[in-house]
Amino acid sequence: MTYETIRVQFQDRVCFLQINRPDANNTINSQLVAECHQVLSACEESATIIVLSGSPEVFCFGADFKGIASTINKFHEQDGGPLYDLWLRLATGPYVTISHVRGKANAGALSLIDTTGDHQVHQRYRLNFPKDDRVAVMPSLQSLSLIESAAFSRC
Numbered sequence: 001m002t003y004e005t006i007r008v009q010f011q012d013r014v015c016f017l018q019i020n021r022p023d024a025n026n027t028i029n030s031q032l033v034a035e036c037h038q039v040l041s042a043c044e045e046s047a048t049i050i051v052l053s054g055s056p057e058v059f060c061f062g063a064d065f066k067g068i069a070s071t072i073n074k075f076h077e078q079d080g081g082p083l084y085d086l087w088l089r090l091a092t093g094p095y096v097t098i099s100h101v102r103g104k105a106n107a108g109a110l111s112l113i114d115t116t117g118d119h120q121v122h123q124r125y126r127l128n129f130p131k132d133d134r135v136a137v138m139p140s141l142q143s144l145s146l147i148e149s150a151a152f153s154r155c
Contacts, residue, residue: 005032008039015039015047015095019054026054027064028109033082040089052090053100060109 001008007018017039019026043050054060090097 001038003035003038005029006035006039010046013046013048015043015050017050017052019052019060021064022055022058024064024067025061025104025106026058026109027061027067028083029064029067030082033086036086037082037089040086040093043095044093047095050090050093050095050097051100052097053102054105055103057103059099059101059103059105061104061106062109 003020005019005021007016007020009016017036019032021027021029021032040050
C-alpha cells in the first residue's frame, strides 16, 4: 500500500513506521493520523513490534497548525478524537511500540513519543517546547519519562 504522509516497511513481525512529511517538518495532520490508523489495523494481525520514527533531522514537530488554520472556519471544529485514539492504540495495542527519536521533537510530538512503551533517543536530538505556556504544559507533564530517558542517554 502507498501512503502520502508515512513510509511503512514490514520485516518479519516488526513494522517500521516513519513519519514522512519533510516539507511540513513532519507535523501531524488528519491524513497522517488516518494513515497511521490503517497501518495499526494491519499490525494487529501481523506485527509484534512497531518502531515509530521520523527523519534524522526532525522526528516530528507537533501539530500542523498551518494546515489546521487553513481548514477551520466558524462552522467547523477540528476533531481531536482520531489523534487521541491513535495515541491510545500505540499505548495499548497488542504490540510493543518503540519511538526511535533522531533530530527535533516539538510539543505534541513529545506526547506521541510518550505513548510508546520504549524510547530510543539519539544523542543528536532536540526537545522543543512552544513559547505559549498553555500549549507547552501538557506535553511537558506527559513527557517526564521521555525527558528523563533522554537526559540519561546523553550521559
